[in-house]
Amino acid sequence: MYRDNDITALRHEMLDLVQQRLSPVALRYGYSEAPLEANIKWRPQVLFLGNYSSGKSTLINELLGVPIQATGQAPTDDCFTVITYDEVPGPVRVTEERDGRFLLNDPEYPFENLxxxxxxxxxxxxLKKVNSPFLKQMALIDTPGMLDSVAERDRGYNYQEVIGDLAHIADLVLMLFDPHNPGTVREVYSSLRETLPAHTFEDRILFVLNRIDACASLNDLLRVYGTLCWNLSQMTGRKDIPPIRLTYSPRAAEEAGDGPVRRRPYLQYLENQREELRRAIQEAPRYRLDHLAAFIETHADRLALLLNALVEYRRRLRAFRLRSLVRALVCGVSVGALVVGLLTVFGVPLAGDPVLAGTVGGTAALLTAAAWGAGLHRLLFKRFQRKTLASLDQLVSLDSQTRRDTWQAVQPLAVDFIRRTGGRFSLGAARRDFECVRHVATEGAGEIRAALNELAEMRPEEPSFRPLPPEEGSVLPLRKASPENG
Ligand SMILES: Nc1nc2c(ncn2[C@@H]2O[C@H](COP(=O)(O)OP(=O)(O)OP(=O)(O)O)[C@@H](O)[C@H]2O)c(=O)[nH]1
Ligand SMILES: [Mg+2]
Incomplete structure (x- = not known):
């Protein structure tokens, strides 16, 4: 409980950091069109994927303690269902249902992109709201089972793109298989081969071989397990075999026959990893913290490098403008003096009248400077702009592979911003913004990692760090563990 409270508090602090320090800068410099927190502000999410009839909905019903999702042997449910918590007293049930249009348009939810x-x-x-305690810290997303026989146009939308978008914001992705289809379904192949690698990280995916009670014997199970491992290695391209949880629903198995253990004696030698799976799912809020930390580090680093380049560009532009002004003045004064000299040579008696000489020379100087500004300066500015944009890499130091990768992500944004503004942005404000995001990228990221380490060392039931006033200059209002907590 204490630990859960800490996880929630830390999540809110990290969100505040994104909202207050990173988002305004990201919007100001064209780094992002929407506030950065739009996709991460909602609760932790667990996405359930898998082939049809692999037992996704049965598992969800089991976790919630109520049969709110339809289950059945054939492909049963062709909906994406977001299941979230509702604080309503009474027996566990669906307390509210909303349609897709509501879910896609309400800014409280992170699905606008869909x-x-x-x-x-x-x-x-x-959307289904359920008052199950299991949902207090997270939302679950049930999905239509993956099939062999459909083409995207049969579904009427691009299924792979949808699960890609959902996987992108999910903190944990469960991929369920069953003995009838151990990785042999076409849509599973596409999602593991292309969609998931493009939208999420390997360590966010949990593989589950479900319904193992459906195997006729231990030999049969070993054959299924081997087939799944082989298929996974083909699909993911990994050399090692990812951990695969072996599970079954005792209740569904019971309903399917005359008792799984009696029917399948080998099951008594195997641990049903259902409980382990439940615990892994319950860790989703902690995974969310890791993902938020990575999110903050990535975006703070990128923004810092973007601003570093913009500040350097703006500094060079200021120097260029200064040089141009000096040239205009020198040129103006020279032309003014030349005009006065020439008029004197050609017999116009200016020497005796310093006021007239000054007026003529000054006017000539001013006209020359104005002509410089309107003509030559523009030409030179275009050249400066062209040259600077072509060699933008020289504005920042790219001394490590990490910085080179970061630069690759922000270089087009820097070019775009400079082109769009024509360099008309405040150097002072850009410097202040740069210092702000750099502070988040260094001190802020360090504080977050320290807090996460502290949290990782705590056992779930242990009372946690007590709120202390934030330290001077700290980025997050984070707290240190009190001495009693060790
Ligand atoms: N024997 C056995 N049957 C199971 C198990 N889990 C689920 N079932 C049954 O398998 C069938 C399919 O389960 P669902 O939960 O509907 O599967 P799903 O993955 O949600 O299927 P779709 O929604 O169609 O993609 C149902 O009849 C369940 O009762 C299990 O562990 N063992
Ligand atoms: Mg289902």
């Missing part, structure tokens, strides 16, 4: 999948998808997207 609007692009169109009306057909919206009709297959829905």
């Amino acid at each position: 609007k692009r999948h169109g009306q057909r998808f919206a009709a297959h997207f829905r």
Whole structure:
């Protein structure tokens, strides 16, 4: 409980940091069109994927303690269902249901980006609120089972893109298989081969071989397990075999026959890893913290490098303008003096009249400077701009592979911003913004990692760090462990 409270408090502090320090800068310099926190501000999410009838909905019902999702042997449910918590007293039940249009348009939810999948998808997207204690810290997303026989157009929306978008914001992705289809379904192949690697990280995916009670014998199970491992290695391209949880639902198995253990004696030698799976799912809020920390580090680093380049560009532009002004003045004064000299040579009696000489020379100087500004300066500015944009890499130091990778992500944004503004942005403000995001990227990231380490050392039931006033200059209002907690 204490630990849960800490996890929630730390999550809010990290979100505040993104909202207050990173987002305004990101919006100001064209780094992002929407506030950065839009996709991460909601609760931790667990995405359930897998082939049809692999037992996704049965597992969800089991976790929640109520049969709120339809289950059945054939492909049963063709909807994406977001299941979230509702603080309503009484027996556990669905307390509210909303359709896809609501979910896609309400800014409280992080699904606005999915609007692009169109009306057909919206009709297959829905929200269920349930007052199950399991949902207090997270939301679950049930998905339509993956199939062999459909083409994208049969579904009416791009299924792979939808699960890609959902996987992108999920903290944990469960991929369920069953003995009838151990990695042999076409849509599973596409999602593991292409979609998931492009939208999430390997360590966020949990593989589950479910319904193992459906195997006829231990030999049969070993054959299924071997097939799944082989298929996974083909699909993921990994040399090692990822851990695969072996599970079954005792209740569904009981309903399917005359008792799984009696029917399948080998099951008594195998641990049903259902409980382990439940514990892994319950860790989703902690995974969310890791993901938020990585999110903050990545974006703070990128923004810092972007601003570093913009500040350097703006400094060079200021120097260029100064040089140009000096040239205009020197040129103006020279032309003014030349005009006075020439008029004197050609017999105009200016020497005796210093006021007239000054007026003529000054006017000539001013006209020359104005002509410089309107003509030559513009030409030179275009050249400066062209040369600087072509060699933008020289504005920042790229002394490590990490910085080179970061630069690759922000270089087009820097070019775009400079082109769009024509260099008309405040150097002072850019410097202040740079210092702000650099502070987050260094001190802030360090504080977050320290807090996460502290949290990782705590046992779930242990009372946690007590709120202390934030330290002077600290980025997060983070707390140190009190001495009693060790
Ligand atoms: N024997 C056995 N049957 C199971 C198990 N888990 C689920 N089932 C049954 O398998 C069938 C399919 O389960 P669902 O939970 O509907 O599967 P799903 O993955 O949600 O299927 P779709 O929604 O169609 O993709 C149902 O009849 C369940 O009762 C299990 O561990 N063992
Ligand atoms: Mg289902």
